[in-house]
Amino acid sequence: MQELPQTLTVSGLKHCRGEVTLPGSKSIANRALLIAALADKPVVLKNLLRSDDTARMLEALNALGVEVEEVTPTQVVVHGCSGQWTTVPERLLLGNAGTAMRPLVAVLAATLTGKQSVTLDGDPRMRERPLGDLIDSLVERGAALDCLQNQGYPPLAVSSGLQAGDFTIDGSVSSQYVSALLMALPLLAEDSTLTLTGDVVSRPYIDLTIAMVGSFGITIKPISERQYAITGGQQYRSPGEYFIEGDASGASYWMAAAAIAGGPITIQGVGQHSIQGDIGFADVVQRMGATVEWGENSVTVSGSGALQPIDFDGNQIPDAAMTIVPLALFAKGRTSICNVANWRVKETDRLAAMATEARKFGATVEEGADYLIIDPPAVLKQATVDTYDDHRIAMCFALLGFSANGVNVNDPGCCKKTYPQFFNELSRLCHIDLLP
Numbered sequence: 094m095q096e097l098p099q100t101l102t103v104s105g106l107k108h109c110r111g112e113v114t115l116p117g118s119k120s121i122a123n124r125a126l127l128i129a130a131l132a133d134k135p136v137v138l139k140n141l142l143r144s145d146d147t148a149r150m151l152e153a154l155n156a157l158g159v160e161v162e163e164v165t166p167t168q169v170v171v172h173g174c175s176g177q178w179t180t181v182p183e184r185l186l187l188g189n190a191g192t193a194m195r196p197l198v199a200v201l202a203a204t205l206t207g208k209q210s211v212t213l214d215g216d217p218r219m220r221e222r223p224l225g226d227l228i229d230s231l232v233e234r235g236a237a238l239d240c241l242q243n244q245g246y247p248p249l250a251v252s253s254g255l256q257a258g259d260f261t262i263d264g265s266v267s268s269q270y271v272s273a274l275l276m277a278l279p280l281l282a283e284d285s286t287l288t289l290t291g292d293v294v295s296r297p298y299i300d301l302t303i304a305m306v307g308s309f310g311i312t313i314k315p316i317s318e319r320q321y322a323i324t325g326g327q328q329y330r331s332p333g334e335y336f337i338e339g340d341a342s343g344a345s346y347w348m349a350a351a352a353i354a355g356g357p358i359t360i361q362g363v364g365q366h367s368i369q370g371d372i373g374f375a376d377v378v379q380r381m382g383a384t385v386e387w388g389e390n391s392v393t394v395s396g397s398g399a400l401q402p403i404d405f406d407g408n409q410i411p412d413a414a415m416t417i418v419p420l421a422l423f424a425k426g427r428t429s430i431c432n433v434a435n436w437r438v439k440e441t442d443r444l445a446a447m448a449t450e451a452r453k454f455g456a457t458v459e460e461g462a463d464y465l466i467i468d469p470p471a472v473l474k475q476a477t478v479d480t481y482d483d484h485r486i487a488m489c490f491a492l493l494g495f496s497a498n499g500v501n502v503n504d505p506g507c508c509k510k511t512y513p514q515f516f517n518e519l520s521r522l523c524h525i526d527l528l529p
């Protein structure tokens with residue numbers, strides 16, 4: 094992969110059309126790697142995303158003694174060890190990968206034995222991303238978790254002691270806590286229940302977890318919308334091969350590009366029946382005026398030349414919902430995105446950052462505790478956007494390259510958290526040399 098410059102000028106984009114094949118989903122890849130490591134036999138993972146977030150999970154598994162054979166960069170064989178780690182490192186460094194940190198806290202609490210203890214840590218932003226509700230839930234059931242700096246935040250030392258039983262988890266900050274428990278509780282010796290409290294966010298990711306552990310032979314029985322029964326002593330079973338769908342959050346940038354510039358763009362790697370909630374972004378572009386056609390494993394989006402503003406509740410698809418911000422800047426009127434309070438605890442405070450950066454183009458933006466209201470300007474100004482080490486901010490505002498005045502994107506390389514080839518693909522689809 095070519096190094097990206099400190100600042101990349103994205104301008105003069107007119108058309109954006111053709112076909113793009115998505116990299117594998119980050120959310121699916123990191124779940125698949127971890128549960129393959131928990132499986133009884135080797136698992137061939139196909140279409141594995143190679144990015145910062147998956148690199149952190151691969152390093153963690155390697156440090157725990159799990160053998161991962163690389164057949165090709167996107168195809169690996171994970172030698173499942175049923176969670177019986179052959180080495181227990183002192184420390185695991187998980188960067189800013191929520192999909193590594195949260196599940197590993199719970200799975201290690203369920204699988205470590207004896208006096209072993211592992212410190213889970215990440216980069217400076219990860220130390221500001223909350224874990225408190227997950228920690229409380231595990232500690233209440235006997236886990237020994239010790240926050241080494243700030244209560245409720247990494248770094249934290251995890252050791253054994255977790256007991257099956259009745260778990261409760263507040264799901265109003267992150268669904269990743271719920272997913273983490275759903276992956277870990279089947280490993281405990283006895284049966285458990287898991288009760289969700291609070292206004293549960295990002296629900297489709299919980300369903301994704303249940304679907305994926307199901308593919309590895311684990312049964313989670315829903316008792317109600319807010320409660321699950323989890324039989325203890327279950328074994329993750331290798332399905333032999335597991336194919337990782339294309340990244341539906343990544344698809345949102347191409348759907349938006351087609352909606353803005355006309356397209357058509359055919360996005361290969363996810364279809365209508367994707368197990369990822371973010372595929373719902375297709376409804377967003379459709380509501381804003383684009384045409385969406387589904388294939389078995391693809392979606393084709395064409396723009397109509399004018400974008401209608403919308404009011405959108407982003408709670409179910411917080412990652413893809415960010416891509417509404419660039420669309421709103423091109424739309425004919427006021428757009429609102431609500432119910433996204435947890436944007437504040439992701440790669441950066443995304444509510445503040447998206448508002449600040451959108452204003453640079455001349456938009457009027459109201460930033461509420463959990464919403465944005467965006468009034469686009471008559472003419473989009475040229476702007477230099479800061480990206481706050483947030484891949485999605487870089488990819489969202491790159492779409493301002495379709496405006497008459499273009500955009501400069503600072504630190505475009507931060508897209509490597511989930512989509513290292515993003516700017517190469519943008520360049521290719523727009524038939525323009527963006528990269529030096």
Ligand SMILES: O=C(O)C1=C[C@@H](OP(=O)(O)O)[C@@H](O)[C@H](O)C1
Nearest residue numbers: 120192267268269295298411412
């Ligand atoms: O479970 C997952 O794979 C994810 C859940 C979401 O987080 P929250 O549940 O914290 O909203 C999402 O933003 C993140 O990128 C991936």
Ligand SMILES: C=C(OP(=O)(O)O)C(=O)O
Nearest residue numbers: 189190191192412439440
């Ligand atoms: C919030 C995100 O990542 P994480 O998995 O680190 O939470 C994201 O990818 O937008």
